[in-house]
Amino acid sequence: MRAPYVAVVVTLALGTSATPLRPAPSAGATISGKITYTGVPPKMKPIDMAKEPSCAAQHTAAPVTTENVVTGPGNALRYVVVYVSSGDQPAPPPAEAVRYDQKGCQYIPHVAVLDVNQPLDIYNDDQTSHNIHPLAKQNPEWNKSQPIGAPPIHTKFEKPEFIPVKCNVHPWMHGWFVVLPTTHHALSGPDGEFSITGLAPGKYTVTAWHEQFSSLSEDVSVSGSETKTVNFTFKATLY
Amino acid sequence: MRPKTPVVAWVSGVVVLLWAAGARPCVAQESHIGTLTGHAAAGKKVYRRYCVLCHGADGDGTGENAMWIDPKPRDFTLAVFKCRSTPSGTLPTDQDLFEAMSRGFLTTNMPPWLPLTRQNRADAVAYIKTFSPKWRTLKAGTPITIPPEPAAAIESILRGRGLFQKMECWKCHGPLGHGDGQSAKTLTDNKDNPIPPYNFSTGSRFKCGETNRDLYRIFMTGLDGTPMPSFGDDLKPGDAWDLVHFLRTLQPLDTPEAALWRAWLASHASDLKPIGPPGGGR
Numbered sequence: 001m002r003a004p005y006v007a008v009v010v011t012l013a014l015g016t017s018a019t020p021l022r023p024a025p026s027a028g029a030t031i032s033g034k035i036t037y038t039g040v041p042p043k044m045k046p047i048d049m050a051k052e053p054s055c056a057a058q059h060t061a062a063p064v065t066t067e068n069v070v071t072g073p074g075n076a077l078r079y080v081v082v083y084v085s086s087g088d089q090p091a092p093p094p095a096e097a098v099r100y101d102q103k104g105c106q107y108i109p110h111v112a113v114l115d116v117n118q119p120l121d122i123y124n125d126d127q128t129s130h131n132i133h134p135l136a137k138q139n140p141e142w143n144k145s146q147p148i149g150a151p152p153i154h155t156k157f158e159k160p161e162f163i164p165v166k167c168n169v170h171p172w173m174h175g176w177f178v179v180l181p182t183t184h185h186a187l188s189g190p191d192g193e194f195s196i197t198g199l200a201p202g203k204y205t206v207t208a209w210h211e212q213f214s215s216l217s218e219d220v221s222v223s224g225s226e227t228k229t230v231n232f233t234f235k236a237t238l239y
Numbered sequence: 240m241r242p243k244t245p246v247v248a249w250v251s252g253v254v255v256l257l258w259a260a261g262a263r264p265c266v267a268q269e270s271h272i273g274t275l276t277g278h279a280a281a282g283k284k285v286y287r288r289y290c291v292l293c294h295g296a297d298g299d300g301t302g303e304n305a306m307w308i309d310p311k312p313r314d315f316t317l318a319v320f321k322c323r324s325t326p327s328g329t330l331p332t333d334q335d336l337f338e339a340m341s342r343g344f345l346t347t348n349m350p351p352w353l354p355l356t357r358q359n360r361a362d363a364v365a366y367i368k369t370f371s372p373k374w375r376t377l378k379a380g381t382p383i384t385i386p387p388e389p390a391a392a393i394e395s396i397l398r399g400r401g402l403f404q405k406m407e408c409w410k411c412h413g414p415l416g417h418g419d420g421q422s423a424k425t426l427t428d429n430k431d432n433p434i435p436p437y438n439f440s441t442g443s444r445f446k447c448g449e450t451n452r453d454l455y456r457i458f459m460t461g462l463d464g465t466p467m468p469s470f471g472d473d474l475k476p477g478d479a480w481d482l483v484h485f486l487r488t489l490q491p492l493d494t495p496e497a498a499l500w501r502a503w504l505a506s507h508a509s510d511l512k513p514i515g516p517p518g519g520g521r
Contacts, residue, residue: 051421146473147473
């Protein structure tokens with residue numbers, strides 16, 4: 001089923017090398033950098049999915065652990081949300097939906113970052129029922145069942161909020177919906193790198209948020225189509 | 240036209256101001272239960288006398304008694320309620336809150352407040368709605384439609400049993416509905432407090448009612464704030480009634496469904512596959 005998508009990507013890459021897939025960085029300034037940590041991060045706990053054989057079978061090669069603190073080589077810290085917390089102009093949310101998968105009894109990605117009122121599509125790719133329970137406080141808290149083969153749940157959140165998400169049937173499943181009042185945000189990858197593109201010239205406050213290590217902020221001024229580097233270093237704590 | 244004297248002008252000005260103040264929409268300050276209108280100002284007195292010790296002066300569920308109580312008193316500042324006629328994630332109707340207050344919550348410290356007059360309860364509902372700003376910005380959800388119940392029949396019960404398996408109700412409620420499913424011990428509410436799934440073998444009333452319609456409503460709207468999700472997007476009305484009929488057979492009650500089930504089971508028990516994980520029940 002992947003073939004059509006691969007074909008499209010290849011076509012775009014070959015045929016339109018001048019047209020990047022993402023909004024052109026030349027349309028504004030870029031803030032990029034790397035997220036790292038100092039100190040000793042907590043060890044992630046292995047997850048035993050024996051009670052859900054259909055999911056356990058998908059992880060025989062690589063055992064699954066909790067994802068509260070995911071690190072990479074060179075003290076890289078993954079799943080850090082970096083966003084413009086002040087100085088940004090309000091902009092309409094993208095019409096493109098953010099996809100959130102329940103696959104192998106895990107949330108993929110662990111952290112979904114979306115704009116206020118941006119569509120969010122939640123899929124159940126598993127051979128088991130899940131229930132999606134965003135523990136929102138500013139937004140409405142809801143809890144919906146999504147049985148095997150059920151259509152995706154289409155939703156959105158109207159207020160900015162960091163919302164923990166859980167599945168009550170599978171207590172190890174834990175993720176986040178990060179709803180932001182800005183379109184300028186990024187999520188650090190396995191190497192800790194992030195990149196916020198398309199910024200108009202101006203002075204901004206950039207905030208990096210990690211679910212366990214709280215948040216850090218820095219003021220940055222950008223102009224033209226320059227790329228500024230901002231690195232954040234979190235102090236890892238065991239609890 | 241005769242010019243108004245200053246006093247008449249002043250008085251009429253005050254009257255206009257008062258009228259304007261009164262006409263401003265203060266929806267959150269009132270509740271409407273049928274023809275009854277509750278007022279928050281009167282409700283505050285009721286609340287301060289009967290509710291405050293558990294739910295707290297600020298409505299956040301941390302009254303003096305709260306530390307001794309399990310499950311914890313409702314935190315009204317979140318505006319998240321279990322017993323609603325409205326879809327998951329929406330505010331309940333005034334009627335829902337009124338009924339929950341009147342009914343009380345079985346297996347908790349919340350008693351039925353029937354000794355209070357209907358007016359007292361309507362006033363208290365209006366006051367409870369002042370604790371969260373959500374009542375000022377959002378409207379109550381639209382109650383779900385519950386079609387008339389079809390007559391219980393063994394076919395309906397068996398279809399419902401299939402849904403109990405397919406929807407994986409047994410993962411929490413247990414293969415026999417004893418509240419001992421594989422996830423039961425790990426369940427927590429929205430404040431991370433442990434919460435057990437309903438045990439059908441007690442035959443007790445449900446937290447949100449006791450009739451077949453109440454049962455239908457419970458799993459089609461979900462109990463917000465708890466692990467019990469809404470199945471409103473997954474079950475058609477016919478399916479939902481089938482599930483209601485089956486759930487009644489799990490209770491040790493003299494219901495028409497239980498009678499049908501016992502009669503059928505007497506000759507067909509060996510035909511049944513146990514409920515539980517595929518490839519054999521627990």
